[in-house]
Amino acid sequence: MTVLFWFRNDLRLADNPGLFEAAKKGQVLPIYIMDEHLSDFKMGSASKWWLHHSLKNLDASLDCKLNVYAGRPMDVLIDLVKKHNITAVYWNRCYEPDRINDDSKIKAYLKSIAVECQSFNGSLLWEPWEVLKGDKTYYKVFTPYYRNGCLKAGMPRTPLPKPAQLSCIKDKDAITIDALSLIPKIHWYDQMEETWQIGEQSALNRCESFLNEGLLGYKELRNNPAKRNVSRLSPHLHFGEISPNQVWHAALAVGTVRGVENDLDCFLSELGWREFSYYLLYHFPKLPRQNFQPKFDAFPWIQNEGFLKAWQSGQTGYPIVDAGMRQLWQTGYMHNRVRMIVGSFLIKNLKLHWHHGADWFWDCLVDADLASNSASWQWVAGSGADASPYFRIFNPVLQGQKFDADGEYTRCFVPELKDLPSKYLFNPWTAPDHVLRASGVVLDRDYPRPIVDLARSRDEALLAYKEKVMPPEPVDF
DNA sequence: TGAAATGTTGGGGCG
DNA sequence: ACGCCCCAACATTTC
Secondary structure, three states: OEEEEEEOOOOOOOOOHHHHHHHHHOEEEEEEEEOOOOOOOOOOHHHHHHHHHHHHHHHHHOOOOOEEEEOOHHHHHHHHHHHOOEEEEEEEOOOOHHHHHHHHHHHHHHHHOOOEEEEEOOOOOOOOOOOOOOOOOOOOOHHHHHHHHHHHHOOOOOOOOOOOOOOEOOOOOOEOOHHHOOOOOOOOOHHHHHHOOOOHHHHHHHHHHHHHHOOOOHHHHOOOOOOOOOOOOHHHHHOOOOOHHHHHHHHHHHOOOOOOHHHHHHHHHHHHHHHHHHHHHHHOOOOOOOOOOHHHHHOOOOOOHHHHHHHHOOOOOOHHHHHHHHHHHHHOOOOHHHHHHHHHHHHHHOOOOHHHHHHHHHHHOOOOOHHHHHHHHHHHHOOOOOOOOOOOOOOHHHHHHHHOOOOHHHHHHOHHHOOOOHHHHOOHHHOOHHHHHHOOOOEOOOEOOOOOOHHHHHHHHHHHHHHHHOOOOOOOO
């Protein structure tokens, strides 16, 4: 019999539950479908670039038997099931709301024509519908969700090996990966090619080298954007080149080293935050567009194209913000600490809606992920579940001084300021003239002055929050 | 997974 | 020696 296995965000052979089961049944028709019609969130440019390379890599590991199509999955699957006498269709579940709806239609249709259809869990440690509070509602606060919901529910499944026997067939009518035109015409991704190694083996290597070289000290050093104490696994996890189960168990295996316990717990809880994002998206499908806390609908966001362009292009006049935005543009990635800083700045100092930040990240990030992106922007905005309180406003000068004290990260991405002493690196407009001269910096010419005043924009944001968002005090007679 | 304002404390200079 | 002021260093409160 021939089983169709539909690859989605699980572009790997090891620990792939759907593929593992398909391979046991007989011949496998492995396919990937590029569906550009499903949701409002079309895949961004950086993600497409990554996907291109990831598909090439997967194809190679399948002896060039990956079958690629473009179109609506329902149409593609119906054709293939007829043409190849498919008796079963397997896939690993996706959790984006539109994908869930479409998948359930497909599953119902396949069952109606007597084709076996099974979905598996290949990308989450705990199923969102299985983790509930005592009253059967879903958790809205991370810590109880993670500790009482997830961890007490049991240890995540241990990873599966690659299928022992995998006999794939090639469909002559499949198109090539190149025909998907995933690589942009404009050649802006040179530095991305230098930054990333894509594919299943690279993901495993990245995981191993992080655990060996970056886990010790993770809890503190992960906040320093110049240090290599973050895993940088997010794009690999997004495309499923590695599963969270593989990461979880690999981390546990090295977590027996003395002195690393707190670092390990902290790292595992970051996988927990990824789960929490999917969990929130599952239970609150409007998360990508709608404030999780509706009271934030009343916040007076402003429209300002100039502010948005300055933020996107890394020309805000705040070096740590600009460094982050340029890292994003050049490498398709931004360090987590800096994501929080630029997010806080966009929302609270510029007072632009978090949608603008989420949309830009969606297009630029190689790890763009609907669940993580939506949940994290709402977290920064204060409108999310268990969010950062609105009044927690980052000061980009202090954040730079605190987490990039020697300026290594900022100098790398804002090279026009590289000769400024650290004392003035994060607030160059306060530098005395002779210091600017000695560093070869002319403000406005080489680097912009701040586009907003920190203290004033902060006060305005707090006032707007207090007046428009905070519920009025009940009047007590 | 803040920052700024405000409050408290204690040592040292000084009349 | 004593009280007073100043201010740094923390701690607490507030947004």
